[in-house]
Amino acid sequence: MKMIIATLAAVVLMTTSTVAFAEQFEVINTEGSSVPGCQVTNSCFIPHTLTISVGDEVIWKNADVATHTVTSGTQRGGPDGVFNVSPFFPEDAFSHIFDEPGEYPYYCLVHPWMKGLVIVQDAMADDDNAETIPPPDDGDQKSQMDEQRATPTYDAEHFVTTWIISTPGESIIIPTGELTGTYSVDWGDGTITTEAGNAIHEYDDAGNYTVQVYGDFTSIRLGGDPTNAVKLHSIDQWGMIQWTTMESAFRGASNMVYGATDVPDLSNVTDMSHMFAHAHSFNGDISTWDVSSITDMSSMFASATSFNQPLESWNISSVTAANGMFRGASLFNQPIDSWNTSSFMDTSFMFLDAVSFNQPLDSWDVSSVTEMSYMFTHATSFNQPLDSWDVSSVISTSSMFWFAESFNQPLDSWDVSSVIDMERMFESAHSFDQDLSEWHIIPDGT
Incomplete structure (x- = not known):
């Protein structure tokens, strides 16, 4: 019995010692980084280059007034799927635990001059516990759950956008232009409706809402209502919509940024006139x-x-x-x-x-x-x-x-x-x- 207790105590000591080596590091998405210029001094993300050990956690915080993304990969090669938060709203935080050594470049899909690098080295452990791999504790599991929540996934068929509701009782309109047929809208507040023609929805509370559209939906035309267009905050996914026109699709969406990593099906489209006209943030x-x-x-x-x-x-x-x-x-x-x-x-x-x-x-x-x-x-x-x-x-x-x-x-x-x-x-x-x-x-x- 004494030998069993001693063995268990040794395992606990080794586990505790190894966990102690895991650290948290913070990267700030700096204020004003949405305007070109911070890349000259490598100050879009601070620090620009961060060196950590395997098992360490990096927490990104958005101190800017604009929405960004934190997307692993490079602008030339595109996202590599290691981590991504999109959209990354002001005052939001996003974390990722690095389990493998290597270099992890990342950038902002919306403002591609913003770049950073995380260098992950093998963990430096002493001889007594170098081979000990501790099980994840509640804190690790929570961080992983937070990361999953911060990196949303959507049905591949859905057209996904994010809208900002400033006051309770405010409505948004999805204007369909020449659309024919019926489609469904998940309004992001627990409400799903079936629509034909323009779709209108009123929200009980202010906040950011992810809206998913699917079905026989082939066009959107925000250009006819500038007061509605400014509420659109981001395009997050194009989905498998077979678009028929993009005329004035996002015209006047002056606050809209871009977080989609897929491409729209434009094979049936001939008109893209005014598609991004007056989309000042795009x-x-x-x-x-x-x-x-x-x-x-x-x-x-x-x-x-x-x-x-x-x-x-x-x-x-x-x-x-x-x-x-x-x-x-x-x-x-x-x-x-x-x-x-x-x-x-x-x-x-x-x-x-x-x-x-x-x-x-x-x-x-x-x-x-x-x-x-x-x-x-x-x-x-x-x-x-x-x-x-x-x-x-x-x-x-x-x-x-x-x-x-x-x-x-x-x-x-x-x-x-x-x-x-x-x-x-x-x-x-x-x-x-x-x-x-x-x-x-x-x-x-x-």
Whole structure:
């Protein structure tokens, strides 16, 4: 009996000693990190690089006023599934226990300049207890349960969004546009309804609610009601919805961020006009979308003032309307020179007020374009060669470079014989000083 008691006591001592080596570490998602700049000083997450031991727990806290994600993986390679919290609301906390040594990079899906790294080393234990693997205690189980709750999973078929209800008795509307058929809505407060057409729901309490939609649901059109659109906080999952249109889908959703890791089925969609117009907080990675069926992208990112994501891999060969596409997208500055633009017919207003944009476009085929008015108006950074463009079909270049203050590229090779409106074409383009004497201009279009 004494030997049994002694053995049990030794096991207890070894277990207690090993657990004592497990530590908690804190990482702060810093205030203001939703605005580019913190990456320069590696201060988006503090500490940026954290070295811990196997079995240690890291707790992330969101000290910012914006919603983020903490997603393991890299922007180039995408999420790797080790850990993820999405959405990560202000003042929320999220924890993960690291059981394997290695390097664990992570980033924010919403604001991809935010990056951090956790380095996990083998635990340093003494010779007496190095081989002892303690069973999880109640605290470990609680941390694991908290982690599971913080990383929600949804039915793969459901379209999932999060909405913010500010006051008790407030309602949200899911406007369906041209939807036909019936569908179901799980409103996130214990209520599930069957709907046809617009769905309206009133909440008893203020808070954040995850809304899941499934069934014969093929379109959403927030653009008609800006007071409702601002309540949408995040897109969390696209699900298996077979969308039929994205026209004005999230227009005016100025508080909406992006946490979805899947892609929408756009195979039946031709219209994406105004899809993210005035979605001021949107900066989601949508580079893997199949947009090959789309014909209308007019004003798609108009006034999406946070958007600056790669789009170079998009197949836009069917797009005819690109007018206003990046109008007022003040941060956008991504390479798009590889696009097949041979179907473009209207590029008017395309980069108006896109004050950061300065990427090559000389490979574009614009031979079918008839309208270029206001195309680079107030695109104050733009100064790229365009002399290779075939503009022989263009009718209007009115205000094309108005207030394009940096632009000064040769255009003498352009065939402008079809142009009938050049009013204010270079007005206030203060840097422009090129010889246009070879242009063949027909007065008054005669």
